[in-house]
Structures are given as structure tokens and as C-alpha cells.
Amino acid sequence: MTDLLSSPTADDTSTLDPATTAAPARSHWTGVAAEDEIAHWSAVASEVAAVLARDVLERDRRGDDPTTELDPLRSSGLVTLLDPASLGGGGAHWQTAFRVVRILARADGSLAQLLLYHYVNVANIATSAPASERERFYRRTIEGRWLWGDSVNPVDPDLRLTPDDAGGFRLNGLKRFSTGVSSGDRALVNAVVDSGDREGDVIAFVIDAHAPGVAHLGDWDALGQRQSASGSVRFTDVRVEPTDVLGALDGEPFSTLITAAIQLGFGNLYLGLAEGAIAAAREITVARPNAWFLSDAERYAEDPFVRRLYGDLVSRTAAVEALADRVGALFDVETAKGDGVTAESRGALAIEIAKVKVVSSDLATDATSRVFEATGSSSTRSSVGLDLYWRNARTHSLHDPVDYKKLEVGANFLTGVLQPLSLYT
CATH class of the missing domain: 2.40.110.10 (Butyryl-CoA Dehydrogenase, subunit A, domain 2)
Known part of the structure; x- marks a missing residue:
């Protein structure tokens, strides 16, 4: 079983089975993401996020289906990021894809969700299609820059x-x-x-x-x-x-990594929403004049209670980020095994992902609400849009009950039991 307490680097394949990683039978994903790969696609995602942020509030207020706003996802190469480089795709790893989702969520949770689901949907080519058919599906998707819904x-x-x-x-x-x-x-x-x-x-x-x-x-x-x-x-x-x-769909271990991927993607989506809310709130707080009349501080940014609030949120966010990155690397390790994935190793990975889901969901719903304590009543105006982060976090975090993820983690810790495989596990 993979040691899920280790955190491999791009050059560390000691936790991988050479028989399955040298020439994986099931997919083009090998090893783990290198730092330069993550840095490159993170920069691309940041540029796209800046574009999406320009009119995200206006689009949210309309609430219509996205059309032209999907163009930056296509033109930037983000839609083909996980597809085989040999066929014209980005050839990147899952850890990188999760980071991209997180970055986009800081600006636009809806389009970050669409891209995450697209990644998982297209990955079904690798997990479910016969080897003889994969190139055909990938080529058409890459050449058409298709976005897959489900x-x-x-x-x-x-x-x-x-x-x-x-x-x-x-x-x-x-x-x-x-x-x-x-x-x-x-x-x-x-x-x-x-x-x-x-x-x-x-x-x-x-x-x-x-x-x-x-x-x-x-x-x-x-x-x-x-x-x-x-x-x-x-x-x-x-x-x-x-x-x-x-x-x-037959429940074979490698193919079930699809559901594990989307759960880890959710964790990164929630983390990105929290990061976006904190960053937006910081701008508002720093720009606020004066301070509460009972405070000894001259400005709100100098008020000890305001600083304590941000200190708490920023510290918790950093902890969730570290966990999400560690488990993202572990996901690459597991995926690289191909047919060497077992029910046990896949189940152990699911427990690590559940931990991310628990803390990221709690962080997102808490942080996106508590930032208003530092930004004041004026930040509740519709034109400010700080509510967007809380509404997005509160809506998507109800996808499946996080309490059941807490039960999974607790049961495994106490008795070693793994949850039965499902489309939510």
C-alpha cells in the first residue's frame, strides 16, 4: 500500500512501483508534477482569473449560462491541460490541475467548477475507454477544444x-x-x-x-x-x-479514481473561494478610514481585533493549502500506478482526500462569512460583491454532506475501516 504520510516531490518516485510507473498500462499520467510545470500553469491560470474577475459580478447577477467567457479557458490551453502532450494536449498532472482550479476559484467560482468537472469528465477516456479508442477521443477533444459537461x-x-x-x-x-x-x-x-x-x-x-x-x-x-x-x-x-x-462502469480500482479526483477538486475549489474572499476583504479593510470609536487604533487595519481576525483566517488558510498540495502530489502518485492501483491504496487515498474536504469546506463557509466582521456594513452593498464568495461556498459545499466525510476519517482512524465505494467516495 502507498505510504500516504509521505509527500513525494517531482524527483522522488520511491513510493511508486517501478513495474507500474515505468510504462503504465492505463494512462499517460506518470510521476508527479514538477515545480516548473505547476509554476507555468499557475501563471496561465492567474492571467485567465484576472480576465474573468473583470465582470464576474455582472455575470453572477445575470445568472445565465456562460458562453464567450469560456473562450479564455480554451485559448489559454487550460481545457486541454491534462490531455496527452503527444496528441497536442498540455501533458500536465492532476496536482497542477487542482492548483489551476483553486486559482480560478479566487476570481470566479462558477467557471472554476466548470473547468474542474471538465477535467474529471475527460479523464473518463483514460479510465473507461479501451486503449484502442483513447487516441480518437482525445484527438477530437483536443483539436476541437471541447468543454465536457456531464x-x-x-x-x-x-x-x-x-x-x-x-x-x-x-x-x-x-x-x-x-x-x-x-x-x-x-x-x-x-x-x-x-x-x-x-x-x-x-x-x-x-x-x-x-x-x-x-x-x-x-x-x-x-x-x-x-x-x-x-x-x-x-x-x-x-x-x-x-x-x-x-x-x-465496473468499479475497477483505477477507474474509480475519477470520484476521488472530483472530491479533491472540491477541496481546492473551496480553498480558492476562501483565498479570494480574504484577499478582497483585505483591500476593503486597508482602504477603510478611521476606526471604531471605542478603539485606540487610528485605522481599522490597525485595530487589534481586526488583525486577530485576519491572523486566524490567514493561518488556517495556509494550513489547508499545505494539506491540499500534499494530497495533490499523493493523487499523482496513485494515478501513476495505472493497473497497479488497488482497492486498499485507492481507499487510503480517499481518506486523505476526505481530510481536505472537511477542512476546506469548513474554512470556506467560515472565512467567506467572517470577513464581513472586518469590512463593515458598507461591504454588504450589492455593488461591492463580497457576498459572492459566501454564496458560492455555501451553495457548492452542500454537494454532499461534509459530516459524512468526517465520519469516514474518524472511522478509519479508530478502526481502520474504509468507506464502501460510491460516486461520492
Whole structure:
């Protein structure tokens, strides 16, 4: 089992199994991200974040699906960051992708979420598609700079795939929380086959997000993450070609890293929201004149209670950042094993990810609320927009109950038990 208490560097492969890392059978991801790779893509993400920040409040107030604002994600290369370099992709690692999501979330939580889901959705090529088909899927995605949304929400009844005489299927059903489908180019869909030789199989496939029979219902009306394009989608006799199929979902350990990736992505999303709120609040606080009339300080930035508040939030944020970076490197180590991933090593990694989810979720909801204590009542004006961070954090942190992540960590600590595999674990 991988030692999940170690923190490998780009040159440290001592925790990797040479038999699986020298020529991994399952994917193009090898080793862990080097510092220059992380630095390069972090700089790219910072530039894109600066562009998104210019009108993020205006776009949030409109709450419509993003369109042209997705262009910087495409033109910068961020949408193909994790794809094979040999086919024209960025050839980067997951640790780098998580950092990119975090940086974007500091400016725009909605588009950071869309990019995170895209990374996880496209990764299904490596985890579910046969080796002979991966190049075709990757080439089309890279050349088209496609953004993948998804209709895989497991709390809804499964969509139905009905075999047809041409060797494909017809897709029918409704999926809520289909993030990115209405604004993206392709939709990753999971559905159960309702008849024939494959009856009962759950199949992952990719279709045109705007194909005939795909209806975007536009019913996303949440408190936050208002541009995450997370509305419901209804599928009516949508044609699914045999060439659209990635493969069946069978719970094989390497393929289940997909759900681990999105949970760690959530942790980085929440961390980025906290960092963005603290940075925005600092600007407001430093610019505030005078001080509270009972204070001995001349300005709010010199008030000991204000300084204590920031000292607490900044310190906690630094701790969460360190944990997120450590676990990001561990994720690269596990992914690099390819077919060497085991249920035990994958489960141990999931515990580390749960720790990130617990502390980042708590930090985000707390920090994005408490910053108002330092910025004052004037910072609650709609034109200031400081509320955006709290609304985004509060909305997305309800994706799945963080209390169950605390239970996972506690149960493992006390008895060594691992949670049963699910689409939330």
C-alpha cells in the first residue's frame, strides 16, 4: 500500500512501483508534477482569473449560462491541460490541475467548477475507454477544444439506454444538476441499459451536448455558483452511436479514481473561494478610514481585533493549502500506478482526500462569512460583491454532506475501516 504520510516531490518516485510507473498500462499520467510545470500553469491560470474577475459580478447577477467567457479557458490551453502532450494536449498532472482550479476559484467560482468537472469528465477516456479508442477521443477533444459537461448525478434514477437494431442505443430520461451540459460542447452521460444482452449494465458515453433530443431546461436558480450551468437536462430518444461509448462502469480500482479526483477538486475549489474572499476583504479593510470609536487604533487595519481576525483566517488558510498540495502530489502518485492501483491504496487515498474536504469546506463557509466582521456594513452593498464568495461556498459545499466525510476519517482512524465505494467516495 502507498505510504500516504509521505509527500513525494517531482524527483522522488520511491513510493511508486517501478513495474507500474515505468510504462503504465492505463494512462499517460506518470510521476508527479514538477515545480516548473505547476509554476507555468499557475501563471496561465492567474492571467485567465484576472480576465474573468473583470465582470464576474455582472455575470453572477445575470445568472445565465456562460458562453464567450469560456473562450479564455480554451485559448489559454487550460481545457486541454491534462490531455496527452503527444496528441497536442498540455501533458500536465492532476496536482497542477487542482492548483489551476483553486486559482480560478479566487476570481470566479462558477467557471472554476466548470473547468474542474471538465477535467474529471475527460479523464473518463483514460479510465473507461479501451486503449484502442483513447487516441480518437482525445484527438477530437483536443483539436476541437471541447468543454465536457456531464449528466451523471447519482441521486436521480438512472437514465435509460434502449438498444436499437443499428447496434447503438436510444437515450431517454431526466438528469438534474447536469453541470456544464448547456454551455459545453460534449456531455458525458452514465445510463443503464434497459434490455438486451447488456441489460443492467451502466455505460459511460459521450454525445454532442446540443444533439437532437437534448433539452436544456434552464432551471438552475441557486443562491450561488450561478454561472455553473448546472440545470436539468431531458433526453428524448437521443441517438447514441457505438462509437460514442467509452465503456461500462465496473468499479475497477483505477477507474474509480475519477470520484476521488472530483472530491479533491472540491477541496481546492473551496480553498480558492476562501483565498479570494480574504484577499478582497483585505483591500476593503486597508482602504477603510478611521476606526471604531471605542478603539485606540487610528485605522481599522490597525485595530487589534481586526488583525486577530485576519491572523486566524490567514493561518488556517495556509494550513489547508499545505494539506491540499500534499494530497495533490499523493493523487499523482496513485494515478501513476495505472493497473497497479488497488482497492486498499485507492481507499487510503480517499481518506486523505476526505481530510481536505472537511477542512476546506469548513474554512470556506467560515472565512467567506467572517470577513464581513472586518469590512463593515458598507461591504454588504450589492455593488461591492463580497457576498459572492459566501454564496458560492455555501451553495457548492452542500454537494454532499461534509459530516459524512468526517465520519469516514474518524472511522478509519479508530478502526481502520474504509468507506464502501460510491460516486461520492
